Amino acid sequence: MEATGSVRGRIIAAGIFSLAVFLPVFFLSAQIAAREINRLYPLAWALFAAAAGFAIVYTGRVSFYRRIFFAVSALAFLVHFKLGLLNKIFEASCFKDTPFCHIALAPNFLIYLYQQYLAFMSGGWKLWGPLTLGAAWLFVTLAIGRGWCSWACFYGGIDDALSALPRRPLLRMGRWALKLRDLPAALLVFLLLVSFANMLPVYCLWLCPFKLTEVFMDAEPAVHRLQYALMMLALAALVIGPLLTKKRIFCSYLCPFAAWQAFWGRLNPFRITVDQDKCSGCLVCASACPMTAIKCEPGGKAEILPYCNLCGECLGACPSGGFRYTLFGLDLAAAGPAASLLTARHVFVFSALTLGAVFSSLWAPAALRDLVMLLR
Amino acid sequence: MPALFSEGFLLGLSTGFYCLASCLPLLAPYIMAEGRSVWKFNFFIFLQFTGGRFAAYMLFALLASLAGQAGQYALPAWLLPAGLLVCGLAMALLAGFRVTGVSVCLLRRDVSPFFRRLPMLLGFVTGINICPPFAAGFLRLMELADIPNGFAYFGGFFASTSLFISPVLLGTPWLGHRANDIGRLTLMVAGIWYMILGLKGLLYLY
Numbered sequence: 001m002e003a004t005g006s007v008r009g010r011i012i013a014a015g016i017f018s019l020a021v022f023l024p025v026f027f028l029s030a031q032i033a034a035r036e037i038n039r040l041y042p043l044a045w046a047l048f049a050a051a052a053g054f055a056i057v058y059t060g061r062v063s064f065y066r067r068i069f070f071a072v073s074a075l076a077f078l079v080h081f082k083l084g085l086l087n088k089i090f091e092a093s094c095f096k097d098t099p100f101c102h103i104a105l106a107p108n109f110l111i112y113l114y115q116q117y118l119a120f121m122s123g124g125w126k127l128w129g130p131l132t133l134g135a136a137w138l139f140v141t142l143a144i145g146r147g148w149c150s151w152a153c154f155y156g157g158i159d160d161a162l163s164a165l166p167r168r169p170l171l172r173m174g175r176w177a178l179k180l181r182d183l184p185a186a187l188l189v190f191l192l193l194v195s196f197a198n199m200l201p202v203y204c205l206w207l208c209p210f211k212l213t214e215v216f217m218d219a220e221p222a223v224h225r226l227q228y229a230l231m232m233l234a235l236a237a238l239v240i241g242p243l244l245t246k247k248r249i250f251c252s253y254l255c256p257f258a259a260w261q262a263f264w265g266r267l268n269p270f271r272i273t274v275d276q277d278k279c280s281g282c283l284v285c286a287s288a289c290p291m292t293a294i295k296c297e298p299g300g301k302a303e304i305l306p307y308c309n310l311c312g313e314c315l316g317a318c319p320s321g322g323f324r325y326t327l328f329g330l331d332l333a334a335a336g337p338a339a340s341l342l343t344a345r346h347v348f349v350f351s352a353l354t355l356g357a358v359f360s361s362l363w364a365p366a367a368l369r370d371l372v373m374l375l376r
Numbered sequence: 377m378p379a380l381f382s383e384g385f386l387l388g389l390s391t392g393f394y395c396l397a398s399c400l401p402l403l404a405p406y407i408m409a410e411g412r413s414v415w416k417f418n419f420f421i422f423l424q425f426t427g428g429r430f431a432a433y434m435l436f437a438l439l440a441s442l443a444g445q446a447g448q449y450a451l452p453a454w455l456l457p458a459g460l461l462v463c464g465l466a467m468a469l470l471a472g473f474r475v476t477g478v479s480v481c482l483l484r485r486d487v488s489p490f491f492r493r494l495p496m497l498l499g500f501v502t503g504i505n506i507c508p509p510f511a512a513g514f515l516r517l518m519e520l521a522d523i524p525n526g527f528a529y530f531g532g533f534f535a536s537t538s539l540f541i542s543p544v545l546l547g548t549p550w551l552g553h554r555a556n557d558i559g560r561l562t563l564m565v566a567g568i569w570y571m572i573l574g575l576k577g578l579l580y581l582y
Contacts, residue, residue: 179475182554186561189408193401194569222579226572 013341014058021354022050029361041365048072049357056349057341062312066151067164069353073360074157076367101210102148103155105137106260107191107203114196140359144352145268146261149251149291150311152356154363155210155238159251160311163242163290171244177292181252181307184259191256203256209234248290252307262306269327270348272310274302278322288317310348325349377528380520384513384532391509392540398505399429399541402463402498405566407544408559409471411551418548421495426538428496432503433534437526440514444521456504457577460570463501466494468567474560501570509533 029042052069056062105112140148149156187203195202205216206227217227234254241249251258274285281299293308302322314323324331325345332344388395403425411418513533517526551559 180561182558183561185558186565189558189562190401190405190565190569193404194566197397197401220576223576 009340010058014054017057017341017346017350018050018054020350021053021357022046024354025049025357025361028358029365032358032361033365037366037369041368042361044368045357045361045365049353053349053353056353057346061316062345062349063316066312066349066353067160069356070151070157071161072157073152073356073364074154074161076360076364077154078158080363080367080370101204101208102137102153103208103210103255103257104201104204105133106188106257108195108201109260110192110196111199111201140355141261141264141267143268143355144310144348145270146265146307146309147268147270147348147352148261149255149258149309151352152359153251153257154360156248156251156255159238159242159248160290162239163246163248166243166246169244169246173245173247173292177247178295181292181305183253184255184307185262187254188256188259206230207234207254209238209250242290246290247292252290252292258307258309261309265309266306270310270344270351271326271329272304272308272312272314272323273326273329274304274314275322275324276301278318278320280320282319285314285318285323288313310352377525380525380528381532383516384529384534385536386532387509387513388533388536389539392537394509395537396540396543399425399502400544401566402467402502402570403495403541403544405559405562406467406495406498407548408551408555409474409563410559411548411556413549413551415545415549418545418551422542422545424493424495425499426534426541428499428501429503429538430499430534431496432500433530434527436504436510436514437517437530438523440517441521441523441526444518454578454581457574457581459501459504459574460577461574463497464567464570464572464574466497466567467563468571470494471560471564471567475564 026043026046029046030039033039033042049069052065055065059065140152144151150160187207191203204211205218207230209231211231214224214228214231217224234250237254238250241247279296279301281296281301283296283298285302286294286296289308290311290313291307291309293305294302294314295305296302310325312325315321315325325343325348327344327347330344332342332347403422406425407418407421411421510533513529517529520526520529
């Protein structure tokens with residue numbers, strides 16, 4: 001959906017919006033990054049986030065500029081953390097600490113609960129973490145809910161960026177696309193139970209493609225080979241899958257956190273709503289959705305599945321402009337000069353972009369510093 | 377005999393949490409996949425599952441007592457991995473049939489008595505799964521070397537551990553089509569997992 005109104009009015013609205021994004025991002029990024037690096041790096045990152053916000057409001061193209069921001073954040077994570085692990089070319093800093101992987105949070109949740117119970121019962125208060133990690137997750141879920149997977153996840157950015165590269169899909173999944181759409185939820189249920197039964201992070205050991213190492217795997221050769229093969233399969237789903245299908249294959253079919261967030265994301269008020277009167281059943285939205293989260297039969301009506309993570313791709317794809325951001329299906333009834341900014345779409349984009357940018361300031365400014373040092 | 381029943385019951389009470397963790401990956405996906413929003417129907421599945429466990433426990437009570445009398449360990453080592461393999465295969469087949477919608481007489485719920493009794497097989501496999509509390513009970517029976525007392529001991533163990541497993545029924549009245557769809561895929565993944573575990577166990581032996 002393209003932006004409407006006079007150029008001057010759009011520039012003013014976009015300027016106010018980008019300033020609203022810039023100020024909290026710079027303040028919090030500087031707080032986080034200034035422990036280790038020059039404040040110019042968080043400043044650059046905050047300016048980049050603000051520029052993305054400006055472009056979204058000025059042009060009205062949510063998903064296009066979101067994807068640029070999201071992909072750069074994921075690339076920065078790869079540069080700083082993963083490449084740093086592989087060849088140790090960068091200086092050690094607190095940013096080199098292994099970040100807690102949010103994907104592991106979902107399949108290992110029962111183990112986590114059990115450990116917290118043990119810590120609670122034994123008086124080991126220092127081990128009791130719901131006030132830190134749990135509170136952070138709750139805050140994210142209340143602020144952007146399922147939007148996490150399209151705006152802030154440092155792994156999802158890889159899948160998302162790669163899915164945008166091919167002009168058209170080389171491989172179509174047909175009816176299997178929807179038949180297997182519940183696979184992440186099934187994996188989540190299975191992993192919760194099996195991880196709990198074995199008291200082991202089964203997902204991390206058997207399936208996670210992001211570990212990029214085999215040091216955690218089983219010592220027994222046959223099991224080791226199987227684990228390695230599954231890791232490679234998941235890596236192929238992450239890298240090759242999107243290039244072949246134009247869909248986020250790993251996020252849609254293998255990520256247990258996506259299913260977890262799809263469930264708990266109901267707590268968040270933001271939704272993408274389709275106007276059924278405008279829907280002609282042309283299937284353009286279903287083809288465009290990178291998460292296979294729109295169900296529609298030819299000539300039928302589009303139905304948004306709970307796996308929608310509010311990326312906004314369908315907003316631009318629908319020829320009759322039938323999709324919009326809402327709060328529980330309702331529009332914000334704002335009036336006056338700020339009415340054009342106080343829409344559900346802008347409130348959501350502000351929340352998601354600001355949160356994504358602040359979260360990624362854990363690595364993005366440092367990645368920029370790494371690149372500058374490398375070029376010197 | 378009541379004293380031995382209480383002893384087994386107390387052993388089960390103290391270690392029931394472990395039983396819950398072992399049984400859930402087998403029972404929960406099945407109930408999710410095949411359960412209905414009718415509580416009684418799901419309770420019948422649960423009864424079959426516990427029936428399978430009961431049969432396994434009684435078999436063990438018999439074997440342990442006989443082994444005690446003979447002064448040797450009588451259980452074949454391939455039994456558990458083979459059980460897991462068969463169980464995993466049955467779970468994956470059933471799930472594959474449900475997901476693809478392929479209609480094969482052998483696999484149809486209303487036709488095949490085998491798949492109608494799958495919960496019993498699942499219960500039996502979890503019953504023969506040797507966990508530390510179970511091994512402790514087994515050793516106790518070998519020491520007793522008395523079949524009626526063995527039945528009483530494992531009867532108590534079964535009764536108390538079943539209490540821990542019963543909460544699996546709590547959410548089932550809300551099962552709908554969507555939960556069934558997710559459950560079928562979970563059943564397939566769990567089936568493949570148990571097939572791998574079974575094969576791994578057999579490979580270790582030979």
